[in-house]
Amino acid sequence: MGAGGSYRIVGMETHDVRFPTSRELDGSDAMNPDPDYSAAYVVLRTDDGFEGHGFAFTIGRGNDVQTAAIGALRPYVIGRDAEDLGALYREMVYDSQLRWLGPEKGVMHMAISAVVNALWDLKARRAGKPVWLLLSEMPPEEIVALIDFRYLSDALTPGQALEILKKAEKGKARRIARLRADGYPAYTTSPGWLGYPDDKLRRLCREALDQGFGQIKLKVGADLADDVRRLKAAREVCGPDFPIAIDANQRWDVGTAIAWVTALKPYAPHWVEEPTSPDDVLGHAAIAEGVSPVPIATGEHVQNRIIFKQLLQAGAISYLQIDAARVGGLPENLAILLLAARFGVPVCPHAGGVGLCELVQHLAMFDYVAVSGTMDGRVIEYVDHLHEHFTDPVVIENGRYRAPAAPGFSAAMHAESVAAHTYPGGAVWRDA
Amino acid sequence: MGAGGSYRIVGMETHDVRFPTSRELDGSDAMNPDPDYSAAYVVLRTDDGFEGHGFAFTIGRGNDVQTAAIGALRPYVIGRDAEDLGALYREMVYDSQLRWLGPEKGVMHMAISAVVNALWDLKARRAGKPVWLLLSEMPPEEIVALIDFRYLSDALTPGQALEILKKAEKGKARRIARLRADGYPAYTTSPGWLGYPDDKLRRLCREALDQGFGQIKLKVGADLADDVRRLKAAREVCGPDFPIAIDANQRWDVGTAIAWVTALKPYAPHWVEEPTSPDDVLGHAAIAEGVSPVPIATGEHVQNRIIFKQLLQAGAISYLQIDAARVGGLPENLAILLLAARFGVPVCPHAGGVGLCELVQHLAMFDYVAVSGTMDGRVIEYVDHLHEHFTDPVVIENGRYRAPAAPGFSAAMHAESVAAHTYPGGAVWRDA
Numbered sequence: 001m002g003a004g005g006s007y008r009i010v011g012m013e014t015h016d017v018r019f020p021t022s023r024e025l026d027g028s029d030a031m032n033p034d035p036d037y038s039a040a041y042v043v044l045r046t047d048d049g050f051e052g053h054g055f056a057f058t059i060g061r062g063n064d065v066q067t068a069a070i071g072a073l074r075p076y077v078i079g080r081d082a083e084d085l086g087a088l089y090r091e092m093v094y095d096s097q098l099r100w101l102g103p104e105k106g107v108m109h110m111a112i113s114a115v116v117n118a119l120w121d122l123k124a125r126r127a128g129k130p131v132w133l134l135l136s137e138m139p140p141e142e143i144v145a146l147i148d149f150r151y152l153s154d155a156l157t158p159g160q161a162l163e164i165l166k167k168a169e170k171g172k173a174r175r176i177a178r179l180r181a182d183g184y185p186a187y188t189t190s191p192g193w194l195g196y197p198d199d200k201l202r203r204l205c206r207e208a209l210d211q212g213f214g215q216i217k218l219k220v221g222a223d224l225a226d227d228v229r230r231l232k233a234a235r236e237v238c239g240p241d242f243p244i245a246i247d248a249n250q251r252w253d254v255g256t257a258i259a260w261v262t263a264l265k266p267y268a269p270h271w272v273e274e275p276t277s278p279d280d281v282l283g284h285a286a287i288a289e290g291v292s293p294v295p296i297a298t299g300e301h302v303q304n305r306i307i308f309k310q311l312l313q314a315g316a317i318s319y320l321q322i323d324a325a326r327v328g329g330l331p332e333n334l335a336i337l338l339l340a341a342r343f344g345v346p347v348c349p350h351a352g353g354v355g356l357c358e359l360v361q362h363l364a365m366f367d368y369v370a371v372s373g374t375m376d377g378r379v380i381e382y383v384d385h386l387h388e389h390f391t392d393p394v395v396i397e398n399g400r401y402r403a404p405a406a407p408g409f410s411a412a413m414h415a416e417s418v419a420a421h422t423y424p425g426g427a428v429w430r431d432a
Numbered sequence: 433m434g435a436g437g438s439y440r441i442v443g444m445e446t447h448d449v450r451f452p453t454s455r456e457l458d459g460s461d462a463m464n465p466d467p468d469y470s471a472a473y474v475v476l477r478t479d480d481g482f483e484g485h486g487f488a489f490t491i492g493r494g495n496d497v498q499t500a501a502i503g504a505l506r507p508y509v510i511g512r513d514a515e516d517l518g519a520l521y522r523e524m525v526y527d528s529q530l531r532w533l534g535p536e537k538g539v540m541h542m543a544i545s546a547v548v549n550a551l552w553d554l555k556a557r558r559a560g561k562p563v564w565l566l567l568s569e570m571p572p573e574e575i576v577a578l579i580d581f582r583y584l585s586d587a588l589t590p591g592q593a594l595e596i597l598k599k600a601e602k603g604k605a606r607r608i609a610r611l612r613a614d615g616y617p618a619y620t621t622s623p624g625w626l627g628y629p630d631d632k633l634r635r636l637c638r639e640a641l642d643q644g645f646g647q648i649k650l651k652v653g654a655d656l657a658d659d660v661r662r663l664k665a666a667r668e669v670c671g672p673d674f675p676i677a678i679d680a681n682q683r684w685d686v687g688t689a690i691a692w693v694t695a696l697k698p699y700a701p702h703w704v705e706e707p708t709s710p711d712d713v714l715g716h717a718a719i720a721e722g723v724s725p726v727p728i729a730t731g732e733h734v735q736n737r738i739i740f741k742q743l744l745q746a747g748a749i750s751y752l753q754i755d756a757a758r759v760g761g762l763p764e765n766l767a768i769l770l771l772a773a774r775f776g777v778p779v780c781p782h783a784g785g786v787g788l789c790e791l792v793q794h795l796a797m798f799d800y801v802a803v804s805g806t807m808d809g810r811v812i813e814y815v816d817h818l819h820e821h822f823t824d825p826v827v828i829e830n831g832r833y834r835a836p837a838a839p840g841f842s843a844a845m846h847a848e849s850v851a852a853h854t855y856p857g858g859a860v861w862r863d864a
Contacts, residue, residue, distance in 0.1 A: 033528055060529035062540060065504050069497045069539065096465055097492035103682070103733060105711070106538015107501065108494060151709045154686040154718065250535070254586040277583040279537070279738040281713060282745055286586065303537060306711040313714050 006081040007126070011045035012074050016067040017413070018060060018423040019354065019386055020432065029194055029219040029249040036060035037386060039354045040067040040111070041418060044118050046082055052122025053412040056110040057325050057353040063423065069111035072098075077115060082122055086146055089116055089331055093148065105303035109328055116329030117359065121409035130404040131330070132365035136176060140165035143370070147335045148328075155309045161338045168373045175369045183400035184365055185375060186382040187215030187245070189352060191234070194219045198233055205237040212399030215243040215270060215379050221251035224260055231267040243270035250274045250301065254283045258290035271297040271319050278302050284316035297321055300350035304328065305335045312343040321350045321381075324359035330409075337367050347372070352383035357394045358410035361401045389417035438513040439558070443477035444506050448499040449845070450492060450855040451786065451818055452864065461626055461651040461681040468492035469818060471786045472499040472543070473850060476550050478514055484554025485844040488542040489757050489785040495855065501543035504530075509547060514554055518578055521548055521763055525580065537735035541760055548761025549791065553841035562836040563762070564797035568608060572597035575802070579767045580737075580760075587741045593770045600805045607801045615832035616797055617807060618814040619647030619677070621784060623666065626651045630665055637669040644831030647675040647702060647811050653683035656692060663699040675702035682706045682733065686715045690722035703729040703751050710734050716748035729753055732782035736760065737767045744775040753782045753813075756791035762841075769799050779804070784815035789826045790842035793833045821849035 022034040039055040040063055046052075056066050076092050092112045093104065101108040124131045135143070144162050188211075191204030201218075208216050218234055220227040227246075234244050246269045252260060257275040272294055276283045278301035288296045299321030302308055311317045320340045322333050340347045349364050351357040357380070364380050372378075380401055387393035392410045395402040404410050420427045454466035471487040472495050478484075488498050508524050524544045525536065533540040556563045567575070576594050620643075623636030633650075640648050650666055652659040659678075666676050678701045684692060689707040704726055708715045710733035720728045731753030734740055743749045752772045754765050772779045781796050783789040789812070796812050804810075812833055819825035824842045827834040836842050852859045 035529065035532075058529070059532045061527065062501075062504060062530045062533045065497070065501045065540065066533060068500045069494075072494060072497050095493065097467065097490070098494045100467075100491045101494045101498060101539050101542075103710070105735060106540060107533050108497065108539055110533075151685055151712060151715070153688075154715065253583055256585075277738050278535070279736065280583060280742065282742045283583070283586065283738075301535060304711065306709050306715075310712065310714045 006083055007046045007048045007050070009044050009077050009080050009082050010047045012077055013043045014067050014071045015041040015418050016063050016423045017041050017354075017418055017421045018063055018429065019421055020428060021385070022060070029221075029247065037354045038063040038423070039413070040070055040114060041413065042070050042114050042118050044077065044082070044115075044122055046122065050122055050126050051412070052082075052118040052120070052125065053409070054114040054116070054118025054121060055325060055355060055411065056114045057356055066107055066110060069107045070114050073111055073115050082119060085119055085123065088119065089328070090148065092116070093328055104306070104328065109304065110326055113325050113327060113329040116331065117325065117409060117411060120330045121411045125408040128407045130362060130406060131409045132362040132369070132404065133176070135362075135366045136172065136369040140169065143334060146331045147338070148331065149335070151306045152309055152335060152339070155313055156335070156339050156342050160342060164338055164341050165370060168370050171373065172369055175373065179365055179368060179403045183397060183402045184361065184368065185214050185379045186396055186399055186401050187217060187243070187379040188213045188382050188384070189217045189219075189247070190384050191216055192218035192247070194222055198230065201230055202233055202237050205234050209238060209242075213382075214399055215245060217245040217247055217273070217381070219249065220246045220264070221248035221260070224263060227260075227264060228267075231264055231269070235267045240268070244268075245270045245273060245297070247273035248275050250277055252276050254280075254286050254290075257287045261287070261291040261294055265291070265294060269294055271295045273297045273321070274301070279307065281307065281310040281314050281316055284311060285314040288316050288318070295319060297348065299323060301326065305332050305339065308336050309339055312339055312345060317345060319348045320345050321348055322360065322363060323350045324356055324363060330363070333363050337363065337371050341371050346377045348378055349380050351381040352385065354386050355390060355411060355413070357382055357387070358390050358392070361394060361404065362409060365403060389413050389421075438515055439478045439480045439482070441476050441509050441512050441514050442479045443475075444509055445475045446499050446503045447473040447850050448495050448855045449473050449786075449850055449853045450495055450861065451853055452860060453817070454492070461653075461679065469786045470495040470855070471845070472502055472546060473845065474502050474546050474550050476509065476514070476547075476554055478554065482554055482558050483844070484514070484550040484552070484557065485841070486546040486548070486550025486553060487757060487787060487843065488546045489788055498539055498542060501539045502546050505543055505547050514551060517551055517555065518763075520551065521760070522580065524548070525760055536738070536760065541736065542758055545757050545759060545761040548763065549757065549841060549843060552762045553843045557840040560839045562794060562838060563841045564794040564801070564835065565608070567794075567798045568604065568801040572601065575766060578763045579770070580763065581767070583738045584741055584767060584771070587745055588767070588771050588774050592774060596770055596773050597802060600802050603805065604801055607805065611797055611800060611835045615829060615834045616793065616800065617646050617811045618828055618831055618833050619649060619675070619811040620645045620814050620816070621649045621679070622816050623648055624650035624679070626654055630662065633662055634665055634669050637666050641670060641674075645814075646831055647677060649677040649679055649705070649813070651681065652678045652696070653680035653692070656695060659692075659696060660699075663696055663701070667699045672700070676700075677702045677705060677729070679705035680707050682709055684708050686712075686718050689719045693719070693723040693726055697723070697726060701726055703727045705729045705753070706733070711739065713739065713742040713746050713748055716743060717746040720748050720750070727751060729780065731755060733758065737764050737771065740768050741771055744771055744777060749777060751780045752777050753780055754792065754795060755782045756788055756795060762795070765795050769795065769803050773803050778809045780810055781812045783813040784817065786818050787822060787843060787845070789814055789819070790822050790824070793826060793836065794841060797835060821845050
């Protein structure tokens, strides 16, 4: 242990972990027909015996590059005081040389996300609290100090952020108690993958209703006639008022999106997700206008807070979908939650993949307790994949996420899972 | 050689090449105080004995990650018909698994850029022509077929692109002759680096005038009083009507940019470059309105054609600055040149770094011959760094780029330069 109660990071391991999900067509959509869900996984160790786990999620090829990018951050982390979170974050994001590889986007930014989230996992484990609670108990001033407001001040200032957080102070204890008692609403994408035949879709819709989910989502965008048939089938099973969102995974140009969604309007989609490129703020705004009143949602591939800011400024989205492992980790997601609150747009996190449900539940729960103060109109995505590989997997009861109680960010995988799925040498790949 | 005159790529080497430019404060600006100009460098070899060279430019740390990302593209390239350029481009950009690492941005997109540009270098070498001429002699239909119009159709359709190119057919031969005789206008950033003292700034301004440059550029954004003093000094040396651009390298938020540029207005900046984040389309539009009539320029860090499209749609920029090695290589830059032409915005390429002048001159010259048809209001950036390491370095005469005559994309470095600057084992680094 270092001086003055500080503790130092003395070890960092990276692992290229891949799951052969393409063998089952799980996770297939219009842009991603054959994903092998993967994690570029990092473990930090301190001189007082704690660990922090984090990862970037990818869908297979390139996970080696992503793992190498995390490895390139080793010099920023080893030997550092692990409580010095704010400084570490800024040093990585603003390293003048590394910054050229983004800035703040793509492989290098996702690498920073993995390390930063691992630092938060570490901090919460050492504090003996789940991340959502650790954050929820922080004073508003400390939360604001964690956030990088660069490029945000035309939409959100530190003073405005503080005001939002202070307003939410009232009722915090009651909301923490409610969260522990009732959990947070989930929706499921499990019925809707493109690779599934219609009878499987119908069966999975019924199962989703039986399991108490309050919303489902269908992948669309490969073939319009198929989408009409599948959405109609889901609507028949779920009834006229049940929220059924659709997700095009960036498949369309602006004009195509408007025409396609217009054709699906009779089946009342709850939202249209990723209608076009995640980079196209003005495109999303044009689609929103063109398909009104169908709401637009996006975010899982939005690279950073600057694009989210613009999506909100342009009135382009009605639901904001944070992803826990793409932007620069937890602190950048705090900025995004506060931007959403400032614009009055509900946050409905993206999840699924490997461990994204585990991570992102903490952010949504913090949002409920300490930012937006409400769960109305909010749901966390849930996909029933790969949770068995995590030491503190999400728990879904009656269509809701239980509030995690274990210390940390729920980010740690079982060592045996990591070993078996390491690419290409692990047992799962060696034997394939 | 393959069947039917095709030729196959049988070799691919990558090199992590770094120049210790930070030792001299060359290239210092408000966001990049100590760059070590670097290239993640790739060499392709064919079964008929030709080579293609390409690279991603970085500024030091992380060049290993960038080199690894290029290496990850090996399976897409080895054994392939090197004339199958369009298919190769699409396979890399739309590989459903790799795409998750962007999409179309950051390290993975720059890696694709390096390989795609190397394929074009190869094609031009084999054709015995410089890239600018090879492209300029292609029929408009072939150019259009090279372009990926996905996410562009709300601003530029294939039909509109064809129309622009067909209109420029007239007078092509005359423009090729003029280019060969007179070259293309350049501007120089050499006087304006932040690390230089004022007397050096003044001396370099005078030298720029003496050398025949028609424009210079100063870095700004670290300290307002310094910037006022430096811009005043440059204005005194260059006279009231000489174009002096300023470049903030993304330093400001929207409000700061407007205030800062307003303070510099008395010195009549020719353009303000990168006033804020390259991701902030709406921010650039707000700044353009706030500092009018001072023109806004950006592009060297713009990640892809989709952001450029929006900058044009929003009327956010008066000059569009392509970079040859950041977006997905030559074909994506063709899309961007055509977008600029459609919106009537002049293209003034970013250059400098390692080999960016060498590459981008070909694109600007193609723009003159076959797209915009004019050099009016257009200049290519020129920085007098590191050209000696290239086998076909740019030639500047009387402030203008000579049209390259050697076959290829001017992308090849001397083998000895690559060896000496390989990081960390090369002589330059080993001895440091």
